[in-house]
Amino acid sequence: xxxxxxxxDFDVAEVSRQLCGKRADIGAIVTFSGLVRDRSEAQNLLALxxxxxxxxxxxxxxxxxxxxYDQWEIDDLAIIxxxxxxxxxxxxxxxxVISAHRKQAFEACEFLMDYLKTQAPFWKKEITRDGESxxxxxxxxxxxxxRWNI
Amino acid sequence: xxxxxxxxxxxxKINSEQELLELPQNVIRVDQLKDLLAQRGGRxxxxxxxxxxxxxxxxxxxxxxxxxxxxxxxxxxxxxxxxG
Numbered sequence: 612x613x614x615x616x617x618x619x620d621f622d623v624a625e626v627s628r629q630l631c632g633k634r635a636d637i638g639a640i641v642t643f644s645g646l647v648r649d650r651s652e653a654q655n656l657l658a659l660x661x662x663x664x665x666x667x668x669x670x671x672x673x674x675x676x677x678x679x680y681d682q683w684e685i686d687d688l689a690i691i692x693x694x695x696x697x698x699x700x701x702x703x704x705x706x707x708v709i710s711a712h713r714k715q716a717f718e719a720c721e722f723l724m725d726y727l728k729t730q731a732p733f734w735k736k737e738i739t740r741d742g743e744s745x746x747x748x749x750x751x752x753x754x755x756x757x758r759w760n761i
Numbered sequence: 762x763x764x765x766x767x768x769x770x771x772x773x774k775i776n777s778e779q780e781l782l783e784l785p786q787n788v789i790r791v792d793q794l795k796d797l798l799a800q801r802g803g804r805x806x807x808x809x810x811x812x813x814x815x816x817x818x819x820x821x822x823x824x825x826x827x828x829x830x831x832x833x834x835x836x837x838x839x840x841x842x843x844x845g
Contacts, residue, residue, distance in 0.1 A: 733844025734769035748841030
């Protein structure tokens, strides 16, 4: 299990390679990456500022990862979340799950992202040409998280 | 002393990142602490009034209004999370 909260960028292929190593029992790698997206109609987003709660963030991500291990037959996983100022189109988050079979890895990856979005203490602020504003939590994210009943 | 932390929009609203506070003897639950902070008036009372939707953690574990607190705890208040 690899968990990191960092300002540096990550390389999806490199993380996947390191997670698998030379293991021959891995049949599936599922990766999800989240990017800085311009949600504004005026297309005026300059960057996101990602704040977090050092110490608790890592613990929350570990707890989410342990739930995934408990629920699905997965062999290893990585969660990397960036913080600080992230420009348009930059990577924000990466989840990689490896498993013998794809179904377990797909589901675990989806669960990890749904839970991360509602349980881990990160906050996004949008920086646009017109000023700054905090992003509101979405009810749809809460519903996505609750559907797992875990 | 309890260590209080404030994050994101809450931190900006009350213009405070953290503080050390001696919890009075009658403050043993999160909701009692919120009432105490709301009594500071102005933006504090807005931020900590009931129905403000704030989340709370005690010693870096998610908690709620009924959770027990004591001096030496690390208690953090923050808005709903928006990572990912």
